[in-house]
Amino acid sequence: MGSGEEANKPTSLYDSSSQSQPLLLKPPSIEEPNQPDQPESDPTQYLQISYNYGPRPFKDLPFVIFFVFVVLCTFGFGIFSVFHKNSNYSNLSSYKYDLNSNSCARNSTFNGFYESRFDFYALSSSGSVFLKSLIWTLVVTLILSVPICFLLLLSLKHYTKQIVYVSLPFFVVIPIFFNVYWFVACTVSSSCSDAFPLVYRILVLVFVFLIIGIIVWIFVANWHRIELTVKIIGVASDALSKNLGLFVVIPLLTLGLVVYYAPIVVFLVFARLNGKIVPKESNGEYRCVWKQDSWVPAYYTLAILTMLWSLTIMVEAQVYVISGTVAQWYFTKEDAKPRRSIRSSLRHAFGPSSGTVCLSGLLICVVRFVRAVVDSARQEDVPGMVNLVLRCCVKALLSAVDFLNKFTINFVAITGEGYCTSARMTYELLKRNLLSAVFVETVSTRLLAGITFVLSAIYAIVVCAILKGASSMGVYSYVVAVLAWALLIIVLGFFVHVLDNVIETVYVCYAIDRDRGEVYRTEVHEVYSQLPISRNHRPPIAPIAPVV
Structure with a gap:
């Protein structure tokens, strides 16, 4: 590490090791006579865990090579499908079975194309008012979502407690309002009441009230954690406000994924055109059907798996960039500002750590796929004790993989180590030093999700009132309002996703600080030190603040 990094390091209880040592190398122990060997849990063995500013070697390289091959x-097969397509697919309905040649022949008098085109224009003209209102509403919502996100970030940074406590009653009031509103509206409307009998309406009404009661019970049971969660969200919002460039980079990465998907979707469309028209006998009658080439289903499987793996890789790459950027801010002195932190995180994510990101994405993809298979098997209700035990074991294994993977990519972004090393070091770090990771994840995520739901619901109510007052769409105004609500909650969900990753990154950085006996961010230690302590926790040496 260079002199700039030395200036960023706070005072420590221990002397710094030589800079030529590897990042995770244990410092040599000084052997003294008549002294027993140090136990493996001695915190001084792990003082080299910190942000790696130096050059990083490539890790887990076979997985990025395998991904590139896929x-x-x-x-390659997609380009082949484009040039190998059969243009007769669109004219399938014009082919008739010819008894003389025992094959399908084209009927030249068919005029289905013009009929379908006429139907399309007729359909589009009938819904032009609804379509125009929908497009304008979604465009305005997308434009307004940007200042809404920034205002929410600034509010959470300066007025976290007020925002949370003002939003808490709405978590209950808004569901009650919608539940009563739809019941009354459906009862008043003759068409809705005829299609939905009173008994079923009452059952749905009671069921929704039961769900609201469960939400109230969750808040009451976790009320003692709300205050600490408010402080955690405030610290994370402050960290995110110091790295606003993430709100530009992360959407651009998502846009890049969409651009990357575009040719694959085109290939999937053209893959359907690879085949031929053949006669098929059914109940003694022959008709012409489309028969795909034998390789097309396999290509569909390959392309869909590639898209799913690419999606999880992009999600992990975004987590990597967020973690690397926030970690550089964390491990910089409070009066300094890290330079090119986002650029270096991008370079590491798609460079030396690309194999690790691919491996993490592959694990997530496999876990989601296996979980979907297990859920579908449960819906089939296959009897047998062995089947039940296997499902429980698989679920326990998947939960363990999810927990292990959760903070691993954060650790990789900080240290530049490989996946297996980072998973082991993260587990040992958290085990040595405290802490309830579940607490950090669940309470803050639920609070943030509730706040976004409240804001989106209020926005949808305003949109619906404006549409009903300024237009004559009738019931379609509810459809537009629901779509506007969905768009805004997706954008705010992206904001919550970024803030959640900031919370987790600061959590790992705090654990590293605690493990080293140092303090880089005093305000973070004041908050995170209040987290529940693990039963097996062995208190580390008390940290000391850096000398400014």
Whole structure:
């Protein structure tokens, strides 16, 4: 590390090791006579865990090579499908079975294309008012979502407690309002009351009230954690406000994924055109059907798996960039500002750590796939004790993988180590030093999700009132309002996703600080030190603040 990094390091209880040592290398122990060997849990063994500013070697390289091979196969067969397409697919309905040749022949008098085009224009003209209102509403919502996100961030940074406590009653009031509103509206409307009998309306009404009661019970049971969660959200909002460039980079990465998806979707469309028209006998009658080439289903499987793996890789890459950027801010002195932190995180994510990101994305993809298979098997209700035990074991294994993977990519972004090393070091770090990771994840995430739901619901109510007062769409105004609510909650969900990753990154950085006996961010230690302590916690040496 260079001199700039030395200036960023706070005072420590221990002498710094030589800079030529590897990042996670244990410092040599000084052997004294008649002294027993140090136990493995001695915190001084792990003083080298910190942000790696130096050059990083490539890790987990076979997985990025395998991913590139899969993508090349997807694009290669996709290009083949484009040039190998059969243009007769769109004219399938014009083919008739010819008894003389025992094959399908085209009927030249067919005029289905013009009929379908006429139907399309007729359909589009009938719904032009609804379509125009929908487009304008979604465009305005998308534009307004940007200042809404920034205002929410600033509010959470300066007025976290007020925002949370003002939003808490709305978590109950808004569901009650919608529940009563739909019941009354459906009862008043003759068409709705005829299609939905009173008994079923009452059952749905009671069911929704039961869900609201469960929400109230959750808040009452976790009320003692609300105050601490408010402080955690405030600290994370302050960290995110110091790295606003993430709100530009992360959407651009998502846009890049969409651009990357576009040719694959085109290949999937053209893959359907690879085949031929053949006669098929059914109940003694022959008709012409489309028969795909035998390789098309396999290509569909390959392309869909490639898209899913690419999606999880992009999600992990975004987490990596967020973690690397926030970690550089954390491990910088409070009166200094890290330079090119986002650029270096991007370079590491798609460079030395690209194999680790691919491996993490593959694990997430496999876990989601196996969980979907287990859930579908449960819905089939297959009897047998062995089947029940296997499902429980698989769920326990998947939960363990999810927990292990949760903070691993944060640790990779900080240290630049490989996946397996980072998973082991993260587990040992958290085990040595405290802490209730579940607390950090669940309470803050639920509070943030509730706040976004409240804001989106209020916005949808305003949109619906404006549409009903300024237009004559009738019931379609509710459809537009629901779509506007969905768009805004997606954008705010992206904001919550970024803030959640900031919370987790600061959590890992705090654990590293605690493990080293140092304090880089005093305000973070004041908050995170109040987290519940693990039963097996061995208190580390008390940290001391850096000398400014």
